[in-house]
Amino acid sequence: MATALQDIHHSPYIWRGKEISRRNTHFITSEINSIDQAIGGWPLGALIEFTSKQVGVGELSLLTPALRKLSQQDKWIALICPPYIPYAPALSTNGIDIKKILVIVTSNTSDTAWAMDQAIRSKSCSAVVGWFSFVTEKILRRLQLAMDTQETLGAYFINTESAPRNVPTPWRITVDGKYDQTIINITKRRGGMPISTLATTHPAIQECCGSV
Amino acid sequence: MLWLCLNFPKIAIEALIPKWEDVNPTAIIDSGQPPQIIAFNKKAQKIGLQKYMSLSSAFAISSELQVFPRSIHKEIKHLEDIATWALQYSSHTSVQPPDCVLIEIGSSIKLFGGLESLTLKITKSINALGHTTIMSSATTPLGAAWLARSGFNVHLQSRKELENCIYRLPVSLIGNAQQVNSIRSFGIRTIGEIAQLPRKEVTQRLGADLLDKIDRAIGVIPDPQPPTPIPEHFKKKLELTVPTEDLSSILFGIRRMVIQLESFLSLRNTGTTHFAIHLKDESLKTHDIRFKLSRPSRNSKHLTDLIRERLNQETLPSRTESITLECLNESPLSAQNFSLLPDQNQTTEDGIQLIEKLRARLGYDNVFGISSIPDGRPEKAWAKNIPGKQSKENPSYLRPTWLLPKPKKLYTKDNNPLLDGPLIIIDGPERIETGWWDEQDTRRDYFVARTTDHALIWIFRELPEGTNWFLHGIFS
Amino acid sequence: MPNYAELHCISNFTFLKGASHPEELVLHAKNLGYSAIAITDECSVAGVVRAHSVAKEQGIKLIIGTEVLIENSIQLVLLAKNRLGYGQICELITKGRRSAPKGEYRITKENITTNLSETIGIWIPNTSLSISQQIDTAIFLKQCFANAIWIGIERIASNHEARRLRQLSAISREASIPCVATGGVYMHSRDRRLLQDTLTAIRLRTTLKQAGHSLTPNGERHLRPITTLKKIYSNTLLQETINIANQCNFSLDTLKYEYPKEITPENITPTQYLKKLTEKGLRWRFPNGTPEKVLALVERELQLIRELGYEPYFLTVFDITDFARKQSILFQGRGSAANSAVCYALGITEVDPSRMEMLFERFISKERNEPPDIDVDFENGRREEVIQYIYNKYGRHRAALAATVVTYRPKSAFRDVGKALGLNLEQVNRITKNFAWWDKNSTRENRLQDAGFNTKTSVIKRLIQLTEDLAGFPRHLSQHVGGFVISQGPLSQLVATENAAMANRTIIQWDKDDLDTLGLLKVDILALGMLSAIKRALQLVSDRHQKPFSISDIPPEDPKVYQMISKADTIGVFQIESRAQMSMLPRLKPKCFYDLVIEVAIVRPGPIQGGMVHPYLERRQNETLVTYPSDEVKQVLERTLGVPIFQEQVMQLAIVAAGFSPGEADQLRRSMAAWKRRDGLQMFEEKLITGMRDRGYNESFAKQIFQQILGFGEYGFPESHSASFALLVYVSCWLKYHEPAAFTCALLNSQPMGFYAPAQLIQDAQRHRVQILPVDIFKSSEECTLENNTLALKPMIRLGFNRVKGLSRKAITNIIAHRSSTKELELLIRKTQLSQKDINALSDARAFENILGNRHQANWWAAGIGLAPAPIFERSITPYEQIPLPVPSKGEDVIADYRSLGLTLGDHPLLLIRKDLNQRNLLTAKQLRLAANGSLVRTAGIVTCRQRPGTASGVVFVTLEDETGYSNIVIWRTTAESQRKTLINSQLLGVFGHIERDGEVVNLIAKKLIDYSSLFSNLTTRSRDFH
Incomplete structure (x- = not known):
């Protein structure tokens, strides 16, 4: 593990995960200890689904450290159909180079899916993150197909209740809040068993009430 | 030889203020103190x-006066352009x-149908x-x-007529300020009076060039x-004194340059099939349009029409x-026989293409970047932006990842805010009182709360x- | 139940940051029930005296302190525990300010490790630094201050406040430094938030829009109600403020001024020494025996001085003037104490008490407890010698200049606020250009409308409001024109000092009013141009008569001089040469010295605004009009015929007629000029009017007095001051009448000064039959000189080389050095190696005219001189050859004269175009003086002066000059504005209007203005056949 951690520091931010997968998945550190330790960071080139019952439990914050690293590349970070305004001061406080952010507003699922697909395939995005209020298996299959050929961080958020039960998405993660904690359950992952109840402090709590 | 001289008494102002901007009382000042x-x-x-x-007396007459410092460099540039343009005659x-x-x-x-018709043509x-x-025209330049x-x-x-006229002209024409002052200090007012003085003594006192000039003027x-050399390449730049987004102002300026282009091409007896307009905005970003x-x-006229048609479809920089x-x-x-074929964007960068593609389907405004603006008011601390544009930093305050486009009013119970039940205050207040200077004095106490x-x-x-309590952001 | 003391609070003397006057802060703290307030301006004590007077008045404890930023990282508030601690703070500020450029300071950690034993430190930690850095700082401060250091806890509803508070309590525990509640106050009330933001934008030279997070996030940095503080601070933190306040027991009242010792010789007390000097002086002043009246006066004055212990002050001033006398530097004392008999005896003033009807007991008032005031004017060229003498005698650590607080004027406030609000440069210029020389505050809104701004828009409303708030705010400290503070010990123990803009000058951080408030000594060392002129004139007169001639040789009360004055024939003299003064003279017809004292004082904005002028004139013409409502009032006003004219009279009226105590009367005068102008006066008005009504005066009289007080506040002259000025008026008038050549010559050599340009002085002299001779290369000196005309026995003025434009100083000295060796122009020029520029300047000034003929010929010769080969022998010089050049016309000569010398000795330009003017029915100034009242006339003249007095509600006064004299034009506001273009542009202005006569005063009231400047171009036209 120690060498792996060193890799994070010295080599580029991408390192090869230890776990064996169908193909060689690349990971980017999430900079969240519990996640990095459990699964080695966020996979690239594989679609990740985040579901939560409500917004505000720290779900987007799970990605922000990774986005900060990715924003150092000369590529876009595409945010597609975000539910609210991605608030620039907060993102830049998190260290994200906000000039890399590309916000794409769509009015229906098929546009969202199309835009995500375009963004993934264009080779010009280091991360493609979408928000669905509803999605179909077919759409997700196509997106995953696009992801297969890329080294992009691809993720989508969807309300727990709207997410289809069986999806081709290789990574599925549910996020819940419990007081100061953000609770993470990895319900599906490539080349591994589900992992439940990883916990991290909600970053907002960290900031306003964090230890001195 | 017969020389026609075009004098531009207002070149100082015309070189700086294009005609369409000429709406307010405007003056040009020198660099004196x-x-x-x-x-x-x-x-x-x-x-x-x-x-x-003096500038202060001018301001005393009108406070509306617009004032610009003189630019000799631009004046000469204009004269050179005109000399080039005049090569058609x-x-x-x-x-x-x-x-x-x-x-x-x-x-x-003769070619232009006599002096009168020629001067008329030129004036127009x-x-x-x-x-x-x-x-004026005369046998000497x-x-x-x-x-x-x-x-x-x-x-x-x-020549005789010329000499008579020249001798009556004032001495101010023939030398620099210092020379003219000394000539005047001798009581001499006209060029003719100088010519009558002993030549050697004049040369001693005022330098040789002075009498030389008179000799040249009268043709001795x-x-x-x-x-003026015929230019090899046509590229003209027009700086606007006031940045504008007004298409008709821009077209007016372009028209002036197209007339010069026409003269250039006719001198070389050619036409063009390929030209470009570059509009530079305040951020010095260039907007290129190729034809x-x-x-x-x-x-x-034809070229101007084409340009107008095209510019109507383009999104021009907000302040050219x-x-x-x-x-x-x-x-x-x-x-x-012409037709317009819009040029393909030469930049084939993937990122730009992506944006173009997305915009083509989703609409221009639905694809944008975001920037951070140093402003105490949360809703003013960000803005939509051209993708990829650098923005200024805000201090690292505690702020939510999601901001509501408009604060949402919350229900209250006993003056306590509710959102799907009672809220627990975690942090605050952070008091914000600012923005009064542009009609949006914002006075609020912000809190972090848990649902x-x-x-x-x-x-x-x-x-x-x-x-009144409002929801303004979510720590997603 | 703990109360609260605000221990960290800056005023607007922390320039462009603090948004309230110190007075406002103290008053507000009192109203909120605080038990104490500290004024802790950043590295400054400039605002504390103002705070002190209000604190005293309001009965709230004031703590003196300062806030400093040490090495850009440690923000520390220092509070004085006692007199010693106050001295330590001043010392530190002085050190910090003196080691940095003006307006900045530099304080190092080193600076605070020692010599702050009697101060309390409150550390305001910078939370953007790391915890370990902060703990290091805590340990360092603990070492410096031991148990006298606290951590200031600011609760200002900022972002991350909770986290910061936890940090601070951790540091407090770690370093065992207690915490205390502090407000970090920038303004007295939240309302000033807008102004405070504006100040920030101005300070950063940006707009409010661009200022972003440099602005204070909210308005919490104000003095908050105690109930609010209790909600956010624990009792312990609040109680700690009281504990600290209780340890701070220093009041500025305890500052005791110690006069320098060296002014008194050993073995003699100051009292004895002053008495001795005074007696010696009386013997000198009155060689034939001192008049009884004066002796009694001296006796009384010395007694008063002794009672109040002011001997050292008089001795200090004596020491300075004695130095000046020994160096023969001309001076004249003025100010309330200057015209005492003692000062006359000591030679500080020339105003002879035996000649004066002044009430000298007022020169220092026991009740007012105010230091005596003596200002000394020195001839302006030599004041620096006196200043250097003071520095040398007392040392720079003991002598420094008082500060002048430069405050925002409406115009500068407009400009800065406008910029901050984001008006663009063109708009800001448009506004300030419209604050032309005639604008008053009250017309601001109209002016803005004129400038094309909609005053109903919120931006402009805000602009007006903020400008009003900002006007009067201090901007920076500048040096007082000459107010010196001299102390026994190092000054820095008394008040902090800092660098002035001028190299090698240091100023204290207090201004003249502050010194007054604290009763500290100040000597005003001022410069006066007229003294230089008088000095020169006296010298010329002495030279001519070949015996010394001084002011005291000028015979008093010369009726011929008063006759001249009464005709307003006063061009060039001191004070009474202005347009307003000249129109008053024929009405007032001064007949004695005291009339001049009145004349000087009456033509001032104060008496004019108070409406005193007309009643006084009426009563002078008809004494039966003089009545007094009571004997007390009679006593005060008798010498001015029942009309209050001097500042003291108005104050005295408040005392005798309305029952004010002298202290109150003085407070009234001060509050007039000070910050609380708008709200501060009601109280006095009521008190005055009831007081007078109670004493049986009718209300209209009372209201009139109040109006007069209003006018006087800023603009009134004290009597003693007028008396000193009047003396110089008399002296200059006597010289003008009896020695017109010497006087004009002296004025010409003292330029620039006064209202009139050399051309006008020369013309005036010519009208008085003084002959003026042109510049001559062989005869002129550097300055203008007198030449004796043996025939007329009257001296003539020879213009000096200093009048020639463009002639170098080196050339002048060379010419004077070499011209005795040759009478040959060409040789002289070669010997002196003049540059071509110098030669041209001389020839154009007609300095060669005697030798070479007209200007054109001379210029031609001069242009060639540098080129011709040098002749070997004087004899071989080729004779000057005449060239066929046109002969200059009179007009050309006049124009060239003006260009080269700024004046002409030839005909007046208007005489040359008189024919043109006659054709247009334009009268001369002389004809105008004879015109009947009400008649419609036309005239034209050269515009010599345009004035728009602040008091004359928009009237423009123009003085026109022609070959016969001057005419006075009055242009009412509407006329001036509708014909502004002509008014401003014309050199030769034509006026159509009607005559208004009042005795000998003739004014032309303008209806229509016409620009005749083009007539001048006729001057240069001439026939073509030029040879």
């Missing part, structure tokens, strides 16, 4: 500006600084270029220039003029600072101690 008014437009004349007036034109252009018309006068075109001019500078519209074909000694014609042309017109190729003229569902939200209460 205190500055003096050296030129002004009609409006300023009307309200009583006078040449060599003669193979020999020349700039006579600081304010004249000479055209040798002896050999071409000069006006279209946005200049005012006074013209300097003679013509002195006449025109003195404000005469005369055409003298004989020759006065060769450096001809391809299927057949070469130099007709200024300068316009450049560049001719990218020339070819011999053929039949007058019963364990979501963290950003809420505020209006001040002074109001009871």
Whole structure:
């Protein structure tokens, strides 16, 4: 593990995960200890689904450290159909180079899916993150197909209740809040068993009430 | 030889203020301390500006006055442009600084139907270029220039006549300020009076060039003029004094340059099939628009039409600072049949293409970047932006990842805010009182609160101690 | 139940940051029930005296302190525990300010490790630094201050406040430094938030829009109600403020001024020494025996001085003037104490008490407890010698200049606020250009409308409001024109000092009013141009008569001089040469010295605004009009015929007629000029009017007095001051009448000064039959000189080389050095190696005219001189050859004269175009003086003066000059504005209007203005056949 951690520091931010997968998945550190330790960071080139019952439990914050690293590349970070305004001061406080952010507003699922697909395939995005209020298996299959050929961080958020039960998405993660904690359950992952109840402090709590 | 001299008495202002901007009383000042008014437009004349007036007296007359410092560099540039443009009337034109252009018309006068018709033609075109001019002609270049500078519209074909006229002109024409001052200190007022003084003594006191100039002016000694070279390449830039987004202003400026392009092409007896317009905005970002014609042309009206049509479809920079017109190729003229083929964007960068593609389907406004703006008011601390544009930093305050487009009013119970149940305040208040200067004085106490569902939200209460609570952000 | 003391609070003397006057802060703290307030301006004590007077008045404890930023990282508030601690703070500020450029300071950690034993430190930690850095700082401060250091806890509803508070309590525990509640106050009330933001934008030279997070996030940095503080601070933190306040027991009242010792010789007390000097002086002043009246006066004055212990002050001033006398530097004392008999005896003033009807007992008032005031004017060229003498005698650590607080004027406030609000440069210029020389505050809104701004828009409303708030705010400290503070010990123990803009000058951080408030000594060392002129004139007169001639040789009360004055023939004299003064003279017809004292005082904005002028004139013409409502009032006003004219009279009226105590009367005068102008006066108005009504005066009289007080506040002259000025008026008038050549010559050599340009002085002299001779290369000196005309026995003025424009100083000295060796122009020029520029300047000034003929010929010769080969022998010089050049016309000569010398000795330019003027029915100034009242006339003249007095509600006064004299034009506001273009542009102005006569005063009331400047161009036209 120690060498792996060193890799994070010295080599580029991408390192090869230890776990064996169908193909060689690349990971980017999430900079969240519990996640990095459990699964080695966020996979690239594989679609990740985040579901939560409500917004505000720290779900987007799970990605922000990774986005900060990715924003150092000369590529876009595409945010597609975000539910609210991605608030620039907060993102830049998190260290994200906000000039890399590309916000794409769509009015229906098929546009969202199309835009995500375009963004993934264009080779010009280091991360493609979408928000669905509803999605179909077919759409997700196509997106995953696009992801297969890329080294992009691809993720989508969807309300727990709207997410289809069986999806081709290789990574599925549910996020819940419990007081100061953000609770993470990895319900599906490539080349591994589900992992439940990883916990991290909600970053907002960290900031306003964090230890001195 | 017969020289036509075009004097531009208002070049100082015309070089700086394009005609379409000429709406307010405007004056040009020199770099003196205190500055003096050296030129002004009609409006300023009307309200009583006078040449060599001090700037403060001018302001005392009108506080509306717009003032710009003189740019000799730009004046000369304009004169050079005019000399080049005038090559269509003669193979020999020349700039006579600081304010004249000479055209040798002896050999071409017949071609243009006589002096009167020629001067009429020139006056009309000069006006279209946005200049005012006074013209005189004489057998010597300097003679013509002195006449025109003195404000005469005369055409003298004989040497004797010229000499008589020149001798009556004031000494101010013939030397630098220091020379003129010493000539005047001897009580001498006209060029003729100098000519009568002992030649050797004058040369001793005022230098040899002075009498030389008189000799050249009256044709005693020759006065060769450096001809204006026919340019190899056409690229003209027009700086706007006031950045504008007004299409008609931009077109006005472009038209002026297209007229010059036409003259350039006709000199070279060619047309163009490929030219470009570069609009530079305040951030010095350039907006390039390329034009391809299927057949070469130099007709200024035709070219202007094409440009207008195209610009109507383009999204122009919000505040254009300068316009450049560049001719990218020339070819011999053929039949007058044109069509416009918009040029393909040469930049094939994936990122730009992605944006174009997305915009094409989702609409221009639905694809944007975001920037952070240093402003105490949360809703003003961000803005939509051109993707990829650098923005200023805000301090690292505690702020939510999601901001609501509009604060959402919360229900309250006993003055306590509710959102799907009671809220628990985690942090705050952070008091924000700012923004009063632009009608949006924002006075709020912000709190971080937790919902019963364990979501963290950003809420505020209006001040002074109001009871209205609002949801403004979510810590996603 | 703990109360609260605000221990960290800056005023607007922390320039462009603090948004309230110190007075406002103290008053507000009192109203909120605080038990104490500290004024802790950043590295400054400039605002504390103002705070002190209000604190005293309001009965709230004031703590003196300062806030400093040490090495850009440690923000520390220092509070004085006692007198010693106050001295330590001043010392530290002085050190910090003196080691940095003006307006900045530099304080190092080193600076605070020692010599702050009697101060309390409150550390305001910078939370953007890391915890370990902060703990290091805590340990360092603990070492410096031991148990006298606290951590200031600011609760200002900022972002991350909770986290910061936890940090601070951790540091407090770690370093065992207690915490205390502090407000970090920038303004007295939240309302000033807008102004505070504006100040920030101005300070950063940006707009409010661009200022972003440099602005204070909210308005919490104000003095908050104690109930609010209790909600956010624990009792312990609040109680700690009281504990600290209780340890701070220093009041500025305890500052005791110690006079320098060296002014008194050993073995003699100051009292004895002053008495001795005074007696010696009386013997000198009155060689034939001192008049009884004066002796009694001296006796009384010395007694008063002794009672109040002011001997050292008089001795200090004596020491300075004695130095000046020994160096023969001309001076004249003025100010309330200057015209005492003692000062006359000591030679500080020339105003002879035996000649004066002044009430000298008022020169220092026991009740007012105010230091005596003596200002000394020195001739302006030599004041620096006196200043250097003071520095040398007392040392720079003991002598420094008082500060002048430069405050925002409406115009500068407009400009800065406008910029901050984001008006663009053109708009800001448009506004300030419209604050032309005639604008008053009250017309601001109209002016803005004129400038094309909609005053109903919120931006402009805000602009007006903020400008009003900002006007009067201090901007920076500048040096007082000459107010010196001299102390026994180092000054820095008394008040902090800092660098002035001028190299090698240091100023204290207090201004003249502050010194007054604290009763500290100040000597005003001022410069006066007229003294230089008088000095020169006296010298010329002495030279001519070949015996010394001084002011005391000028015979008093010369009726011929008063006759001249009564005709307003006063061009060039001191004070009474202005347009307003000249129009008053024929009405007032001064007949004695005291009339001059009145004349000087009456033509001032104060008496004019108070409406005193007309009643006084009426009563002078008809004494039966003089009545007094009571004997007390009679006593005060008798010498001015029942009309209050001097500042003291108005104050005295408040005392005798309305029952004010002298202290109150003085407070009234001060509050007039000070910050609380708008709200501070009501109280006095009521008190005055009831007081007078109670004493049986009718209300209209009372209201009139109040109006007069209003006018006087800023603009009134004290009587003693007028008396000193009047003396110089008399002296200059006597010289003008009896020695017109010497006087004009002296004025010409003292330029620039006064209202009139050399051309006008020369013309005036010519009208008085003084002959003026042109510049001559062989005869002129550097300055203008007198030449004796043996025939007329009257001296003539020879213009000096210093009048020639463009002639170098080196050339002048060379010419004077070499011209005795040759009479040959060409040789002289070669010997002196003049540059071509110098030669041209001389020839154009007609300095060669005697030798070479007219200007054109001379210029031609001069242009060639540098080129011709040098002749070997004097004899071989070729004779000057005449060249066929045009002969200059009179007009050309006049124009060239003006260009080269700024004046002409030839005909007046208007005489040359008189024919043109006659054709247009334009009268001369002389004809105008004879015109009947009400008649419609036309005239034209050269505009010599345009004035728009602040008091004359928009009227423009123009003085026109022609070959016969001057005419006075009055242009009412509407006329001036509708014909502004002509008014401003014309050199030769034509006026159509009607005559208004009042005795000998003739004014032309303008209806129509015409620009005749083009007539001048006729001057240079001439026939073509020029040879």
